[in-house]
Structure formats: structure tokens, C-alpha cells
Amino acid sequence: MERMPTPFLALTRDVAPSMVDCELTHLARTPIDVARARIQHAGYERLLAALGCTVRRVDSAPSYPDSVFIEDTAVVFDEIAILTRPGAASRRGEVPAVEAALAGLRPIARISDPATLDGGDVFVVGRRVFVGRTGRTNAEGIAQLEELLAPYGYLVEGVTVTGCLHLKSAATALDEATVLCNPAWVDPAAFAPLRTIAVHPDEPMGANILRIGTGLLYDEAYPRTRSRLEDHGYAMQLVDASELAKAEGAVTCCSLILRTLA
Ligand code: GLY
Numbered sequence: 130m131e132r133m134p135t136p137f138l139a140l141t142r143d144v145a146p147s148m149v150d151c152e153l154t155h156l157a158r159t160p161i162d163v164a165r166a167r168i169q170h171a172g173y174e175r176l177l178a179a180l181g182c183t184v185r186r187v188d189s190a191p192s193y194p195d196s197v198f199i200e201d202t203a204v205v206f207d208e209i210a211i212l213t214r215p216g217a218a219s220r221r222g223e224v225p226a227v228e229a230a231l232a233g234l235r236p237i238a239r240i241s242d243p244a245t246l247d248g249g250d251v252f253v254v255g256r257r258v259f260v261g262r263t264g265r266t267n268a269e270g271i272a273q274l275e276e277l278l279a280p281y282g283y284l285v286e287g288v289t290v291t292g293c294l295h296l297k298s299a300a301t302a303l304d305e306a307t308v309l310c311n312p313a314w315v316d317p318a319a320f321a322p323l324r325t326i327a328v329h330p331d332e333p334m335g336a337n338i339l340r341i342g343t344g345l346l347y348d349e350a351y352p353r354t355r356s357r358l359e360d361h362g363y364a365m366q367l368v369d370a371s372e373l374a375k376a377e378g379a380v381t382c383c384s385l386i387l388r389t390l391a
Pocket of ligand 1: 151152153154195198201217376377378
């Protein structure tokens with residue numbers, strides 16, 4: 130009997146043994162238990178499946194410490210997949226395997242030198258594409274993204290971010306009308322007229338939530354923010370991502386989610 134396709138495909142990548150040597154921008158280096166990170170990552174993949182994804186692992190990249198954070202290597206729309214040029218030079222070699230995985234799923238375009246862009250700096254609400262101006266994404270990266278997406282009617286909006294690695298450390302969409310954000314790192318007015326919900330002040334890292342259709346996947350480390358979200362009627366699947374967080378990774382970073390097209 131033929132299997133029904135799931136509504137989403139999630140591309141993931143194994144935790145590299147070299148993750149202990151990951152890039153760090155804002156956090157001090159602390160020991161990372163790779164075996165534990167792998168267990169957490171497997172739990173994350175199970176939740177992706179529970180939220181309607183077929184999970185497909187891209188070939189592992191043992192010598193790329195940050196390769197588990199596959200989100201940074203591409204930005205995928207229904208119409209096109211755009212390969213990034215990551216802001217950290219150490220991460221640029223992660224892209225070719227992701228390109229191979231995306232081949233045949235979407236037409237491919239790419240961000241090119243001197244532009245830099247990390248997928249962690251991009252989130253989409255409707256036809257609005259918010260892009261962080263960060264240490265990883267430069268003005269040329271935003272301009273190239275704008276040019277590549279213009280034919281499809283997307284509006285690219287640069288957003289100033291301070292104090293954290295990526296835009297999606299500071300803000301992510303909960304649905305088509307609402308953004309979860311940390312107002313200390315990004316001005317909520319950037320998203321107007323969308324509604325914003327602020328993280329609890331004791332949980333500055335709590336603005337990263339993964340939206341898959343109407344489902345939400347969230348790090349269990351932020352109970353006060355979770356309680357705020359529940360008060361607004363949101364329900365979410367929880368994952369322990371504490372080892373990945375030591376590498377400045379969060380729940381959106383560990384997958385590329387594509388809608389399955391008919
Ligand atoms: N360690 C995640 C990154 O810097 O890209």
C-alpha cells in the first residue's frame with residue numbers, strides 16, 4: 130500500500146563529534162556532551178515527525194562543528210530554495226551537501242560573495258521576509274535575498290538586532306499574526322502591525338520557537354515564557370535542547386522545514 134505523504138519534509142543533520150569546537154559569539158565556551166546532544170537531537174527529530182514531517186538526514190559532516198545547525202545553510206520557500214553564504218567562514222563548507230539534498234525539491238538560487246547571510250537571520254510571515262542585520266548577515270546579503278525573492282512577491286525587510294547571534298534568537302513567528310520576541314534585542318515595532326508577545330525577562334533566549342504548520346516545538350528551558358504563551362492559547366511540544374544551546378543553537382536551527390508540494 131502506498132504511504133500518504135506528510136505535509137512537511139524536515140532536513141536535519143547529525144551532531145558532529147567536533148561540535149565542541151563550534152563557533153561562539155555571545156556565550157562562554159562550556160563543555161558539551163556530544164553523546165547527550167545526540168540523544169536530544171534524536172528526541173527533536175521524533176517531535177518533528179509527530180508534527181507532520183518526514184525527517185530526512187543530510188549526509189553527516191564530522192569536520193564541521195556547527196553542521197547540526199542546518200537552518201543556516203539555506204532559506205526555503207515554496208517557489209525557490211536559496212543557498213546561503215554563511216557569515217562564519219568555518220561554516221561555508223556545510224552548504225554543498227545541503228544543495229544536493231535540496232536538488233529536485235525546489236529550483237535553487239544562491240547568495241554569493243561579498244554577501245553573507247545565515248538562515249537563522251530569516252523568518253517569514255505571509256509574504257513578509259524579516260532579515261536580521263547581524264554579525265552573520267550583511268547588507269549585501271539582504272539586498273541579494275530581496276532581488277532573488279522579488280519575482281515571487283515577497284517583501285524583504287531588514288531588522289536591526291543587538292545582543293544575540295541571529296534574528297531568530299530574538300524573534301520568531303508563532304502564527305501568521307503573532308511574533309514571539311525579546312524586546313531587549315529587537316524592537317517589536319519592526320514587525321508591526323503583527324502582534325508581539327515578549328519573552329519573560331528572566332528568559333532572554335526564549336524567543337526561538339519552531340512553527341510547523343499550526344504546530345509549535347519549543348525548548349523546555351523557558352517555562353515562564355511557555356506559561357505566557359499558554360495564557361494566549363498556544364500549545365507546544367517540548368524538547369530538551371540544553372547541550373545544543375551551549376553551542377548557541379536553538380530549536381529552529383536544527384532543521385530546514387519544507388512544505389511538501391503536490
Ligand atoms: N554555533 C552556532 C553558530 O555560531 O553558527
